[in-house]
Amino acid sequence: MARISKLRDKRSFRRKPGQKRPRSITLIVCEGETESEYFAAARVRYGLTTAEVVLAENTEGSAPTSVVKCAEKRSAEPGSYDKIFCVFDRDGHQSYVQAREKIKALAGRRNKPLPIAEAISVPCFEAWVLLHFERTDAAFGSCDDVTRRIRERHMTNYQKADAETAGRLMNNVDAAIANADWLEQRAAHNNYNPYTSVHHVLRHFESVAAQEAVS
Helix, strand or coil, X not given: CCCCCCCCCHHHHXXXXXXXXXXXXXXXXXXXXXXXXXXXXXHHHCCCCCCCXXXXXXXXXXXXXXXXXXXXXXXXXXXXXXXXXXEEECCCCCCHHHHHHHHHHHHHCCCCCCCEEEEEEECCCHHHHHCCCCCCCCCCCCHXXXXXXXXXXXXXXXXXXXXXHHHHHHHHHHHHHHHHHHHHHHHHHHXXXXXXXXXXXXXXXXXXXXXXXXX
């Protein structure tokens, strides 16, 4: 679970006198700590506040369906969220397909649809990390294969769930987004291995950062 998460209680939705209203409020629910550390660093990189990007403490578990369940629960909080992202991997999870279908159902329901989206990676989050360094559509057999490639070719001291590592990756975010756009166009021809949609979260951060803060 994400130890760095910032919980939002009912009072935190209320603006204190003299404070600026958040440009947009985004909730991110992650499968694990590696993802949470990354988005904490990205939040700083784009100059967003903890009120604008909320990293939820996932109390439901690391299975993809548990991530979605946590997001659905948090969406019922007073004040609501402008955007919700569920971040999880394929990586052999039994509930991967079920979680994706649940997200589609929540976003497409007639009564109070949620502004919810997936941010997935195949085979794992390290497929997104690798795109910070190279453009590749080479298939991987496991997450260990991706991690090994990162350490052997690009970042010998790459560590999961590490704030310093996440901070260093921010130097290559623009390249990662461009490489992910390229990979997305090719994924269907490569059986979606590797694949990631995490770059859409970063594009969302960009759009929020570009908004003029309302006092």
